[in-house]
Amino acid sequence: MVMNKGQMYLILATIIVTVLAILRISLNIDFILENNKQLQQNLDTLELSNIENGIRQSLVNNYNIPARSDNINSFIDFARSSELGRSNTLSGISIQSEYPTVIASSTATMNVTIYNFLGSQIDSMILTWSYDNSITTLTNLADNTTTKIILSFNTASNTNYVLITSYTSSNATAVKNVTIPVEIGASKFIGFYRMAFSTQQSTPISEFTNTANMNQTQYA
Numbered sequence: 001m002v003m004n005k006g007q008m009y010l011i012l013a014t015i016i017v018t019v020l021a022i023l024r025i026s027l028n029i030d031f032i033l034e035n036n037k038q039l040q041q042n043l044d045t046l047e048l049s050n051i052e053n054g055i056r057q058s059l060v061n062n063y064n065i066p067a068r069s070d071n072i073n074s075f076i077d078f079a080r081s082s083e084l085g086r087s088n089t090l091s092g093i094s095i096q097s098e099y100p101t102v103i104a105s106s107t108a109t110m111n112v113t114i115y116n117f118l119g120s121q122i123d124s125m126i127l128t129w130s131y132d133n134s135i136t137t138l139t140n141l142a143d144n145t146t147t148k149i150i151l152s153f154n155t156a157s158n159t160n161y162v163l164i165t166s167y168t169s170s171n172a173t174a175v176k177n178v179t180i181p182v183e184i185g186a187s188k189f190i191g192f193y194r195m196a197f198s199t200q201q202s203t204p205i206s207e208f209t210n211t212a213n214m215n216q217t218q219y220a
Contacts, residue, residue, distance in 0.1 A: 041202040048197040048204045051079045051090065055193060056210055063212070069096040069113040072191065073146060080117055083197070091119040092195035095165055095178055099153075101187045101215060107154045110180070112163070114138075114147045118171050125167040129153075158183050178209065187214040 058075040062068040073094060080090040094117075099110040116122050122141035128134070131153040141147055153161060159182050166175040178192040191210040196203055 041204075044197060044199050044202045045204045047083075047088075048195065048206050051076075051195065051197070052193070052206050052208060054079060055191075059189070059191065059210055059212060063214075068189065069098065069111075069191075070146070072096065073113070073115040076115065076117060077144065087200070089119065089198040090117070090195060091171070091198070092117055092193065093122075093167070093176075094191065094193045095163070095176070096189070096191040097163065097178070097180055098189045098214070099182075099187060102155070102182055102184050104184050105154065105156045107152055108182075110151045110153065112149050112151060114141070114149075114165075115145075116141045116147075116169075117144055118169050119143055120170045122167050122169045125165065128164040128166075130162040130164065153182065155182055155184075181211065183213075185215070188212065189214055 054075055055072060058072040059068065062071040065071060073096075076090075076094065083090045094113075094115040096113045096115075097110055098113075099108050102108050112127070114125070120143055123139065125138040125141060127136040127138070127149070129136070129151050131151070134151070136149055136151075138147060138149075151163075161180045161182060163178045163180055164175065165178065167173070174194075176192065176194065178190065180190055181188065189210075189212045192208075193210070194205070194207045196205050
């Protein structure tokens, strides 16, 4: 059977239309998949933001409780376990410092609580305290454990010190500078938190400091 030109043009047009339709469908699918990926990444960031807000709220809830650092870390552990049940991973480190009411030219002590939830042991951690450049070396900090140390300072006026923390694990090597504001007549809590939230789509990071004046009757 011999096709005339009209039939050939018709068949060719049909093929072109079919190819274009397939390409359009493919492009639409790619667009949908990309939008879905972006949506999931936004949801992951929102979920991490909710966890951050939960940490801040934990300080509000435990403001008048001496074991506030431990209770905040318990919330992080709860969030971590909850996310693991959904095949997500919450990992990071918290460094929480707290000192009682500072009296001018008198020695004050500062309690520092380090919570390792990196997902692996911290092989080595070095803390340098800018007040006197003293160095504290810690080793073999197991995952999901807390370590406490005590530092001291003496000042006649308001000032800022820095707690320089460097650590190494199989998952991370980092140096973090935590500013410690000291105010005469005040007692303060300074919580530093760094978290990574890993899902199948993304790994958003949150790093923030939460500071409270403990001399107030309440904190919000």
